[in-house]
Amino acid sequence: MDEFLTILFDFLPPESIRFVVPFMKIIILLVALILGAAFLVFFERKVIAFMHQRIGPNRVGPKGWFQSFADVIKLFIKEVIVPSNADRFLFLTAPLLSLIPALAAWAVIPLNETFIIADIDAGILYLLALTSFSVYGVILAGWASNSKYAFLGAMRSAAQMVAYEIAMGFALVGVLMAGGSLNLGDIVAAQSGGILHWFWIPLFPLFFVYFISGIAETNRHPFDVAEGESEIVAGFHVEYSGAAFAIFFLAEYVNMLLIATLTSIMFLGGWESFFAGSNYLMNTSLEFLMEPSILWLAVKVSFFLFTFFWLRASFPRYRYDQIMKLGWKVLIPITIIWIGVEGVMFLANVGPWKVA
Amino acid sequence: MLENYLPILIFLSVALALGLLMLSLGFLFGRGSKTEAKLSPYECGFDPFEDARIPFDVRYYLVAILFIIFDLEIAFLFPWAVSLNKIGIAGIMAMGIFLLVLVIGFIYEWKKGALEWD
Numbered sequence: 506m507d508e509f510l511t512i513l514f515d516f517l518p519p520e521s522i523r524f525v526v527p528f529m530k531i532i533i534l535l536v537a538l539i540l541g542a543a544f545l546v547f548f549e550r551k552v553i554a555f556m557h558q559r560i561g562p563n564r565v566g567p568k569g570w571f572q573s574f575a576d577v578i579k580l581f582i583k584e585v586i587v588p589s590n591a592d593r594f595l596f597l598t599a600p601l602l603s604l605i606p607a608l609a610a611w612a613v614i615p616l617n618e619t620f621i622i623a624d625i626d627a628g629i630l631y632l633l634a635l636t637s638f639s640v641y642g643v644i645l646a647g648w649a650s651n652s653k654y655a656f657l658g659a660m661r662s663a664a665q666m667v668a669y670e671i672a673m674g675f676a677l678v679g680v681l682m683a684g685g686s687l688n689l690g691d692i693v694a695a696q697s698g699g700i701l702h703w704f705w706i707p708l709f710p711l712f713f714v715y716f717i718s719g720i721a722e723t724n725r726h727p728f729d730v731a732e733g734e735s736e737i738v739a740g741f742h743v744e745y746s747g748a749a750f751a752i753f754f755l756a757e758y759v760n761m762l763l764i765a766t767l768t769s770i771m772f773l774g775g776w777e778s779f780f781a782g783s784n785y786l787m788n789t790s791l792e793f794l795m796e797p798s799i800l801w802l803a804v805k806v807s808f809f810l811f812t813f814f815w816l817r818a819s820f821p822r823y824r825y826d827q828i829m830k831l832g833w834k835v836l837i838p839i840t841i842i843w844i845g846v847e848g849v850m851f852l853a854n855v856g857p858w859k860v861a
Numbered sequence: 862m863l864e865n866y867l868p869i870l871i872f873l874s875v876a877l878a879l880g881l882l883m884l885s886l887g888f889l890f891g892r893g894s895k896t897e898a899k900l901s902p903y904e905c906g907f908d909p910f911e912d913a914r915i916p917f918d919v920r921y922y923l924v925a926i927l928f929i930i931f932d933l934e935i936a937f938l939f940p941w942a943v944s945l946n947k948i949g950i951a952g953i954m955a956m957g958i959f960l961l962v963l964v965i966g967f968i969y970e971w972k973k974g975a976l977e978w979d
Contacts, residue, residue, distance in 0.1 A: 527868035531875050581886055584893035589900040590912075601880040608876040612869045623868040630939060631869070637932075651914065652902035664921050667928040674935035681942035744902065748887020752880060826978035829924075833976045837931075841964060844938075848953050851945060 530622050534611055542758035543573035549814050556818040580754075583747035588650060591744065595649035600745070600752035603642025606635040607756040610763055615690045617776045617799045629677055629687045632767070636673075636722065639760065640666050643724075643741050646753070650744040658740025661730050661825060668832035669721040669728075675840035676715040679708050680771045682847050693775035699782045703774040707850075710843045712772040714836045716809065719764035721832065723757060726817035730825050765809035769802055776802045923975055934963055 517525060547562065547570065554561025562569040587593055613628040615621040625631065640663055647659020683704050684692035696703045705712045721728040730740075742753045769775060776797045780786050786795055823831070941948070941956050970976065 523864075523867065524871065527871050528875070531868070531872050535875065535879065581883075582890045583887075584891040585884070585887045586895075586899060588902050589897075590902055597884060600884070601877065604880045604883075605873060605876045608879070609869065609872050612872040622872060623865055625865045625869070633935075648914075650902065651912070653915070655902075656914070656917075660917055660921050664924045667924060671928060671931040671935065674932065675938075678935060678938045678942045681939065682945050685943060685946060687939070687943055747891045748883050751887070752883055755883075829976070829978045834971070837967075841960065841967075845957070845960070848957060852950060852953060 527622055530620070531612075534622065535608065538608065538611065538759055538762065539755065541762055542755055543577065545758050545762065545810060546573045546576070546754075548810065549817075552811065552814040553818050556815075577751065580751040581748055585747040585749050586744070588652065588744050590651040592649040592651070595645050596744075597749065599642050599646035599649055600749050600756070601642075602645060603639055603756040604752050604759075606638035606642075607759040607763065610635040611759075613689060614763075614766060614770070615693070615775070616802060618690070618797070620799075621690065624688070624690065627687050628689045629681065633674060633677065636763075637670060639722075639756070640670075642753075642756070646745070647741040650741075652744050654738045654743045655741050658743070662724055662741060665728065665730065665825075665828055665832070666722055666724070668829060669718040669836070672714050672832060672836035672840055673718040673722065675837065675844060676708075676711040676718065677771075679711040679840065679844055679847055680704060682844070682851070683708060684771075689770055689775075693770055693777065696774040697777060697781070698774075699777075700774075700779045702782075703772065703777070705772040708772060708843070708847075710839050712768070714840055715772070716764075716768050716812075718832075718836060719768060720813065720816065721828070723760045723764060725761065725813055727820035727823050728828055729822060730828060761810065761813055762806070765806045765813070766802070768809050769805035773805045775805075920978065927970065927975065930963075930966075 514522060550572070551561045551569075562572040565571045565575045587596055610632055612622045613625055613631050615624075643666070644659045644663045647655045647657075647662075650656070680692065681687065684695045686692060686695070720726075742750060745753060776799055778795050778797055778801050780794050781797070783795060786792055937959070938956070941952065945953070
């Protein structure tokens with residue numbers, strides 16, 4: 506592999522390398538994300554099936570593993586219908602506006618110490634900006650469809666996403682106070698050490714609020730009033746079919762992966778090992794378990810993804826006024842109070858952060 | 862410095878290209894007949910009664926306004942939180958007062974019922 510890269514770089518003009526290297530990384534990441542989203546759908550269906558005492562998809566490929574690929578092929582050979590009353594341009598722009606931020610947010614996310622596409626200092630600010638962008642996709646889709654269900658779904662989900670975004674932003678501020686940097690790699694570095702050094706202990710309420718707001722941001726159960734099947738059929742994407750629907754679907758699952766990864770990076774130490782610095786494993790044959798690795802990140806991300814499905818199988822859907830109440834009257838006050846508590850802890854020099 | 866942001870620009874264009882590719886594949890493979898019933902907006906089997914762009918509850922608008930206030934507040938908190946260990950007690954106190962003013966505003970809108978949905 507290294508030899509191949511050396512030959513390739515010798516062959517290319519030197520100025521082009523700064524375009525080619527990020528481009529190759531982006532392609533690798535995109536392939537991983539799309540495959541991840543495909544298997545995530547399968548994972549979701551299997552997990553929920555087992556929680557319902559069913560078998561779940563088991564026909565396509567060995568044990569049903571290729572189900573998602575069959576679904577993708579089906580979606581792409583379906584007709585893309587643009588309703589006659591719809592605003593054609595906005596109708597086709599809306600799926601792009603939800604897909605692009607969902608994918609581009611991954612540019613600043615480090616997957617281990619070295620793999621990151623854009624190592625910028627304003628990482629979290631960029632993430633906050635891009636996650637806010639996904640509201641546009643939803644509200645444009647609902648408005649451009651010119652259908653009542655789509656319109657209601659878009660209004661609901663815009664208000665909901667906006668409300669939970671505030672709780673999410675405050676939780677991010679708490680992480681910044683503890684980590685002292687906007688760069689996600691530095692935030693993981695600030696948590697170096699075993700499970701007791703990670704931010705989930707000093708920031709426990711924020712950890713909780715962040716994950717719940719993440720579920721609400723991605724419009725997943727139990728906060729999925731944007732597409733509540735029994736009320737407004739499918740919400741903002743009721744008029745979408747075929748490939749346009751597939752784009753919304755991909756964006757939703759990539760966003761779930763994003764929330765799970767961010768929660769792992771900011772509160773559970775990212776790629777740090779659970780056992781880092783443990784005295785029991787030192788100098789034994791299990792010492793390799795103390796090494797940081799992308800596999801640890803994968804374990805944490807899988808846990809949060811499983812939690813998404815677990816919650817979906819366990820809870821009934823919230824009523825809309827209860828969702829808004831939870832967001833504004835519970836989660837936001839908790840985060841504001843915890844920021845105050847963190848400030849006091851900072852002054853009193855309690856906690857993992859250092860006063861210079 | 863700005864060099865670090867180049868990959869983001871590349872990523873945005875690749876993401877746009879991917880989205881356009883998916884849409885055009887859909888138009889390429891997904892051919893079908895277009896009938897009037899198929900192209901009308903979905904309304905549980907009825908012919909749609911009226912235009913879907915109906916007036917909506919003003920509360921959604923109110924939520925959007927409140928969102929702007931709080932989101933700006935978060936944007937103000939970001940640089941403060943990052944430089945926390947350089948600004949000392951004075952910095953923490955200043956932000957404490959700022960937050961206090963906003964919390965008073967928050968309590969006011971709570972008591973006024975701006976956060977109620979019934």
